[in-house]
Amino acid sequence: MKIAVAFHFRHSAGDLYEFLLLRAFHLAVRFLKTDLFIVSGVFCAHPEDALFLESVTKSRAHRKVTVPFYCVNDAASPFSVSDSSSVEIEGGGVKMTVAELLKAIHGAGGGFPEFDKSPFEFITVEIEDGRIFNRRIHRVSLPDEVIGRLTDFHIHTNLAYCSENMTVPDALRMAKLTGLKAINFSEHSGQLYFRSEDYWKFQWTMNGRNTPGGCPEQKRMPDYEALFRRYSGLTGFTHGFELDVDRNCTIALDDKDRHQGRVNLGAVHSLDHKEDLPLLKREFLARTEALLRYGVPILAHPFRIFRWGCGMRAPEDLFLPVVLLLKKYGAAAEINFHGNEPYPEFLELCIREGVKISLGSDSHNLYEVGFFHPHLALLRELGVYDRLDSVLFRMRG
Numbered sequence: 001m002k003i004a005v006a007f008h009f010r011h012s013a014g015d016l017y018e019f020l021l022l023r024a025f026h027l028a029v030r031f032l033k034t035d036l037f038i039v040s041g042v043f044c045a046h047p048e049d050a051l052f053l054e055s056v057t058k059s060r061a062h063r064k065v066t067v068p069f070y071c072v073n074d075a076a077s078p079f080s081v082s083d084s085s086s087v088e089i090e091g092g093g094v095k096m097t098v099a100e101l102l103k104a105i106h107g108a109g110g111g112f113p114e115f116d117k118s119p120f121e122f123i124t125v126e127i128e129d130g131r132i133f134n135r136r137i138h139r140v141s142l143p144d145e146v147i148g149r150l151t152d153f154h155i156h157t158n159l160a161y162c163s164e165n166m167t168v169p170d171a172l173r174m175a176k177l178t179g180l181k182a183i184n185f186s187e188h189s190g191q192l193y194f195r196s197e198d199y200w201k202f203q204w205t206m207n208g209r210n211t212p213g214g215c216p217e218q219k220r221m222p223d224y225e226a227l228f229r230r231y232s233g234l235t236g237f238t239h240g241f242e243l244d245v246d247r248n249c250t251i252a253l254d255d256k257d258r259h260q261g262r263v264n265l266g267a268v269h270s271l272d273h274k275e276d277l278p279l280l281k282r283e284f285l286a287r288t289e290a291l292l293r294y295g296v297p298i299l300a301h302p303f304r305i306f307r308w309g310c311g312m313r314a315p316e317d318l319f320l321p322v323v324l325l326l327k328k329y330g331a332a333a334e335i336n337f338h339g340n341e342p343y344p345e346f347l348e349l350c351i352r353e354g355v356k357i358s359l360g361s362d363s364h365n366l367y368e369v370g371f372f373h374p375h376l377a378l379l380r381e382l383g384v385y386d387r388l389d390s391v392l393f394r395m396r397g
């Protein structure tokens with residue numbers, strides 16, 4: 001049994017620490033493979049501080065995570081959350097309450113780092129035959145050596161139909177808390193032209209825009225521009241689009257909405273020919289090339305469409321052709337873990353061919369902004385962690 005413990009969680013409504021805790025939870029569950037997560041010493045000075053649990057509950061439900069999340073209040077806390085001290089845990093050769101388990105982990109030595117200050121550390125331990133071992137400290141902030149050096153190029157806004165809680169100012173505050181250099185907002189262009197139900201049913205990619213039987217327009221682009229006018233006094237960000245492409249290889253961006261100097265991502269979000277693999281592959285390459293020819297500097301979540309849209313692993317014989325297209329058009333390949341598993345073999349080819357790598361969280365929830373732990377672990381595996389400057393995509397100028 002593997003357990004994560006975040007200790008001394010002191011949260012004041014508005015400090016966004018609940019999203020750091022949520023990141024610790026997702027890091028522990030998805031990437032460190034823990035069986036349960038305990039946040040202990042929870043201290044809330046005001047009733048609204050205790051509402052942090054809602055953000056966690058919503059995200060666990062949204063991601064369908066069943067791994068338990070247990071809270072243990074600080075005895076001195078004036079306001080408490082639902083307490084799990086007396087919940088019974090069974091596994092790893094032990095049967096005890098959460099409170100007894102915490103005591104046992106404490107007794108095993110090493111102490112607990114405190115979660116309420118940078119770099120927001122928590123621990124994991126393993127328990128086998130009642131023995132507690134393999135205590136490790138993890139941090140939510142980025143590693144010291146990359147603080148202030150990385151840009152998250154793939155952040156959604158409140159205008160995304162799939163946004164969970166994004167806002168421009170909060171995303172910027174999360175970037176600061178995380179230790180990012182900058183962020184780039186890149187909204188789905190198709191979502192700025194079409195209604196939610198049409199977008200999700202691929203009405204436009206299938207049938208075109210404003211044609212008989214096609215997809216009617218919903219003009220949300222002015223809202224997007226107004227959003228950034230409203231926050232023009234803030235710094236540390238750029239904005240562009242995550243451009244959609246239809247079955248005719250038309251890019252969802254009107255000329256009047258195309259602005260110089262914006263960092264746009266391109267993404268294949270739909271494919272038609274699911275029953276005919278050779279045709280499917282040709283279709284994928286055609287849409288990918290259309291985006292690159294259009295001039296996107298970053299290809300977002302390359303190949304994700306095969307898993308999401310076709311329920312299959314990406315055909316490996318597409319890796320090299322895509323690398324060569326990226327090279328031809330001078331674009332970067334994104335590492336993206338948002339409901340996605342990147343293909344290391346593809347990234348290895350990119351690096352070998354000198355294709356740059358872009359880091360994108362694809363944030364739809366504030367906890368994701370700058371959540372690059374898996375990205376950095378992958379870059380380490382690929383053997384390029386000590387030369388990130390020469391491998392990572394960066395904005396010109």
Ligand SMILES: [Fe+2]
Binds near residue numbers: 242267269300301
């Ligand atoms: Fe996308």
